[in-house]
Amino acid sequence: MNDPSPPLERALVALRDSASDLPEHVVEQLVDRWHRWGPDVLDGLADVYPDAEELTARVAARVGAAAAARRPALRHRDAQRLLRPDWFQQPDVVGYVAYADRFAGTLRGVADRIGYLRELGVGYLHLMPLLATRTDVDPSAEGGDDGGYAVADYRRVRPHLGTVQDLADLADRLHEAGISLTVDLVLNHVAREHEWAVGARAGDERLSRFFHVFADRTTPAAYERTLPEVFPDFAPGSFTHDPDLLGGRGGWVWTTFNSFQWDLNWANPEVLLEMLGVVLDLANLGVDVLRLDAVAFIWKRMGTDCQGQPEVHAIVQALRAATRVAAPSVVFKAEAIVAPDRLTAYLGTGRRAGRVSDLAYHNSFMVQLWSALATGRADLARQSLTGRPPKPVGTAWATYVRCHDDIGWAVDDADAAAVGLSGWAHRSFLSAFYSGRYPGSFARGLVFQHNPATGDARISGSAAALAGLAAALEHDSAEEVDLALGRLFLLHAAVYGFGGVPLLYSGDELAHLGDPHWAAEPGHAADNRWVHRPRMDWALAEQRHDPATVPGRVFAGLRHLAAVRAGLPSLHAAVESVPLDVGNDAVLALLRRHAAGTLVQLYNVSSAWQRVPAGRVRAAGLQRLWEHVSGFAPHTEPGASGDELAVPPYAAWWLGERDEERPPGGRAAGRRGVAGARVRQDAVP
Structure with a gap:
């Protein structure tokens, strides 16, 4: 290893001094990590701050102090994760997202529900904002707390949830159960009461x-x-x-x-030092993943939209590298809901490739899935996913169907034009469709933040309501219920199959329709996003093992997806899913080439049977086809383009090469499990 540069050597002295109470062998491990990640600290800071050398030494001192305060159990976790740094890329990792109080009342209550999470195959739990807010400091504060994102004290837990010790205890319980803990860290702003x-x-x-x-x-x-x-x-x-x-x-x-x-003014290095201290304190409580909320906004530049400026990525690089030295098991997830062509930068591009965040939300994929269901066409999704910069191999996307937030229709004008659409008109159509205002819409959502000047209108609503279940129940139609559940299964199969960490939003596993009384809760009337932030209905959850009920069908389908996913090494997130043209615009096809085996995923986004030329699939390298989700060997039928695969409405197929030991016989195909539809392959029309 090369000797460190003089600035890094001075920082190393500060690191050793602040960690001097540790046993010498632990200090040497810390020094080794500084040799590995210290250059990233200096490099990031040098691109932002004039006196980066002195600032690097101050950062190193804080890192050493945090490492000295880290408890043995977490040091052991660090050692384990250094041996398996791709833990979050593994296909057995499935995420669950919930507000602690709305899920289980308190942090202790969450610990009592760990068994429920494990039933779903969850290995990653994101608890929505839980640090003390302005209304915790001053209950009379007008305007609320933005759903927990107006933080007044980074070192206190919201009183109604418990204490900091409860958070540390929960982290320990989750770790014992094989679940990693994710917590929000708001980087861009603090509450006026901070x-x-x-x-x-x-x-x-x-x-x-x-x-x-x-x-x-x-x-x-x-x-x-x-x-x-x-x-x-x-x-x-x-x-x-x-x-x-x-x-x-x-x-x-x-x-x-x-x-x-x-x-916050991140141009002030004191802000960086203070926020680094917050990061390290949360890491020492046992938090595994820090969701960097509003990270895109932290740097301001005149004449721009002040989002995603180069300094953002330099600062996050420095914070991540410093955290890797003190707490190497901790990873960063970027909350950056930005245009598709700006997204990969949050994972690192160019000389920052793989040196910024470890995870980032793939907001564009979520938007394209909902768009495809509304139109019954996948050509826009294929266009949007084509030609995007590849992510660094050591990073992963966080994919999702719904989250706590509204849906903003991030459809790129150029992508829309490439498939013959007007971007503005299509965004307007999606808002009308998912608010139920468009004739023939199956959705029941609410318009959020309509901007007459731009025509922008975002959408609130639960996944089940947007997928048509509320309308189906209104119409008392079993057929419409099957179609709605088919859409739900397809959406989740797509995010489970994309590679990365699929995030299941609390209540979606039961097809919860949302909170009809959301506006009656104090402080919520002006924000209809609370419609899709319901309290967990544990009475509804009791139906999860009953296949005759909607919750039972959905829960079983998601458990099944998690189990199938865990057994497919081809879904390791190092590999990207790329769109494949299979000659049918109603079918979204995604190709994954992995040394463990190629996968071709087919998602029929329409309510009609669709045919796909088998030769298009075989050209990807698959000959003896096996569909992993339902476990059958698809038959082909003669068609206009030669042998064709007949794909049922809203079917989600993960096609791979059939192993010799697998029987060739066709079992139930198509919308199996969540939709309850046992469509036989020989029932092709």
């Missing part, structure tokens, strides 16, 4: 520099010429006047989201 903002309002000049504060509207107005509004309905603009700032003279503070969420 001690930093309180100090700034009291006249503390040092803390005022933690924020973007302006004496008048001149500079804010210049920025706002290119800034999009996040919440145009109830929080228009990006700056808020506060009369207490600037020694009581009043000033304007940057507030991208809500007036009570003050954007």
Whole structure:
């Protein structure tokens, strides 16, 4: 190993000094990790801060102190994960996302429900915001807490959930059960009630520099010429006047989201050091994955939309590398809901490839799946997924059908034009379709944050309601129920089969329709996203083992998907899923080439049978076809293009090469399990 550069050597001295209480062999392990990741720290900081060398030494001191405070059980976990750094890329990892209080009341309650999670094959639990918010500090605070994202204290858990010790205990229980814990970390802003903002309002000049504060509207107005509004309905603009700032003279503070969420000034190195301390403290509680909320917004630049600036990726690189030294089992997940062509940068491109976040949401894939179901066509999805920059091999996508947030129709205008659509018109169509306003729509969603100036209208609603189950039950139609459950199964099969970490949103495993009384809960009436954030219905969950019920059919289907996925090494996330043209625009085909075996996935996004030329599938390298989801060997039928595969409505097929020991006989094909449809392959029309 090369000797470290002088700046890294000085930082190494600070690291050793702060970790001097550790046994010497542990210190040497820490030093080895600094040799590995210290250069990434310096490289990231040097691209942002003028005095990067001195800042690197200060970072190293904090890293050493955190390593010294790390408990033995977590050091053991570090050692295990250093031997298996691709743990989150493994096909046996399935995620579950929930609000702790709405799922189980408290953190201790979550621990009591670990068995339920394991039934679903869950190995990754994301608990939505659980750190103390502004309403925990001041229950009378007007405007709420943005669903937990207005954090007032990073080192306290919300009182109604429990304590910091409860969080550490839960992490230990989850680890024992083979489940990794994910927690939100809001990087872009803090609540107006946070001690930093309180100090700034009291006249503390040092803390005022933690924020973007302006004496008048001149500079804010210049920025706002290119800034999009996040919440145009109830929080228009990006700056808020506060009369207490600037020694009581009043000033304007940057507030991208809500007036009570003050954007941090990451150009100030003190902010970086403070937030690094927060990261390391959460890591030492046993958190395995930090979801970097609103990470795209942390760097501001005049004349841009202030999202995804190069400094964002440099800062995250430095934070990740520093965390790898102190707590190498911890990984970062970027919450960046950005245009498809900007997404891969959050995992690292160019010289930052594989050095930024480890996970990132594939928002575009989610949008394209819903778009395909609305149109019955997959050509736009295929276009959107074609030609995107490859992700670094050591990273993974987080794929999902629904989440706690609304759906914004991130359809690229160029992609839409390539398949003969207007991007603006298609986005408008999707909003109308999924709000149930479009004639013939099966969906029952709600419009969220309609912006008349841009025509943007996002959608709230549970997966089941958007997939047609609510309408089917309204119509008392068993056939429509089957179709709705077929859509749900297809959606989840696609995200389970894409590679990466599939995230199952709480309640979707039971086809929960959402909370009809969402607006009656205090503080929720102005935000209809609460319709798809229901409290867990444990009475409904009691039906999960009854195949005659909707919850039983959905739960069984998802358990089955998790089990099949876990047995397919070809779904390791190092390999990308790429679109394959199979000559039928109603079928989304994805190809995965892996040394363990090639997979071709076929998703019929229409309500009609579709035919796919078998030669298109075999050309990918498959000859003796085996469908892994339902466990059968598909037959071919003569057709206009030669031998053809007949794919049932809303079928999800994962095609691989049939092993010699597998019987050739065809079993039930198509919408099996979740839709309850036992469509025989010989029933081809």
